[in-house]
Amino acid sequence: MSDGPVLDTDAAPAASASGAPLSGLPRPVVLVAHGSPDPRSPEAVRAIARAARAHVGFLEFNEPHPVEVLTGLADKGFAEAVALPLLLTDAYHSRTDLPEVAKRAQAERPGFTVGVGRPVGDLSLAKPLVRGLPEGTDGLVVCAAGTRVDEGRAHVADVAAEAGRLLGVPAGPGFASGPGPTAGETVAALRAQGARRVAAVCYFIAPGLLCDKAIESAREAGAVHVGEPLGTAPELIDLIAKHAAAV
Numbered sequence: 399m400s401d402g403p404v405l406d407t408d409a410a411p412a413a414s415a416s417g418a419p420l421s422g423l424p425r426p427v428v429l430v431a432h433g434s435p436d437p438r439s440p441e442a443v444r445a446i447a448r449a450a451r452a453h454v455g456f457l458e459f460n461e462p463h464p465v466e467v468l469t470g471l472a473d474k475g476f477a478e479a480v481a482l483p484l485l486l487t488d489a490y491h492s493r494t495d496l497p498e499v500a501k502r503a504q505a506e507r508p509g510f511t512v513g514v515g516r517p518v519g520d521l522s523l524a525k526p527l528v529r530g531l532p533e534g535t536d537g538l539v540v541c542a543a544g545t546r547v548d549e550g551r552a553h554v555a556d557v558a559a560e561a562g563r564l565l566g567v568p569a570g571p572g573f574a575s576g577p578g579p580t581a582g583e584t585v586a587a588l589r590a591q592g593a594r595r596v597a598a599v600c601y602f603i604a605p606g607l608l609c610d611k612a613i614e615s616a617r618e619a620g621a622v623h624v625g626e627p628l629g630t631a632p633e634l635i636d637l638i639a640k641h642a643a644a645v
Contacts, residue, residue: 425513426476427452427642428467429484430496433459434606442604442629443484449630450638454484457495468503468512478511480645482638484603486519486542487550513645518637519553524560526631527599532623536567537593539584539621541612542601544573551578557601568593572616574608581612582619589620599625603634 431443433456440460447454453471455464462470464481471479481500483492500512527540540558545551554571562569568588572581579587585596598616602609604627613624628634 425478425480425642426471427480427482427638428464428471429454429638430464430481430499431456431460431484431603433457434604435459436606439604439606442627446484446603446630446634446638449635452482452638452642455499457499464499465502465506468499468510469506472503472507472510477509478513480513480515480642482515482642482645483517484638485517486523486601486603487545487547487553488517488519489545489547489550492517515641515645518634518641519557520633520637521557521560522633522637523601523628523631524557524564526628526633527557527561527601527625528565531565531597531599531625532595534595535565535597535623537585537588537591537596538562538565538567538569539572539581539588539596539598539616540569540601541572541574541581541598541609541616543608543612544576544578546576551576554601561599572598572612574612574615580615581621582615585616585619585621595623596621597623597625600627602627604629 429447429452443454453467455462455467468479483496485492496514500514503512504510538561540561542554558569558571570584572579572584581598588596598621600609
């Protein structure tokens with residue numbers, strides 16, 4: 399998808415004569431991001447929303463809040479919407495915060511329906527992670543935020559394995575927080591196995607404090623190249639559309 403404008407709901411009918419939401423309108427998609435005190439993060443998230451032709455709300459630090467976005471859509475006449483977590487792993491925010499967002503929006507606007515989607519992490523995102531890596535890369539650490547949810551860490555490990563397979567080099571995950579190896583520890587392990595040109599790639603939606611922490615850890619351990627977060631990678635935009643359609 400191209401980098402188009404965020405869906406313009408101002409052109410939508412306000413409501414039926416009875417005041418009830420109108421049916422038959424396209425379901426708008428609201429990307430629900432965690433938010434960050436780092437201004438680079440919401441800027442990147444808003445760019446993703448434009449590329450995906452979606453709305454966006456932030457759980458913390460940034461505005462607007464997703465409940466505000468959803469109730470605003472209801473007020474413009476939409477009968478339903480999709481709340482999609484702009485998250486890569488199925489952890490606390492997708493399991494707890496997002497259902498609460500949907501519940502609050504529906505309670506505040508009776509008759510309005512909010513479908514809740516799944517996180518957008520997928521093995522297909524290994525492809526943009528390895529795109530453009532320098533020749534001679536002989537080891538790879540896939541940096542991620544970290545989570546205490548076992549399934550979330552296992553997912554990052556699977557993405558690292560797929561990225562290593564695509565590149566034909568040994569690879570492993572490195573976490574900025576929580577259990578599991580840090581990015582630096584994974585770089586050190588790869589170097590101990592004989593790798594000399596280890597690259598660190600960022601399995602993050604957007605730049606931010608945790609991404610910087612993982613990158614610093616990898617560099618201190620000897621990583622010779624650092625990639626960028628996913629941002630508006632076409633594979634991520636495609637996944638957003640697929641996950642929204644599946645709700």
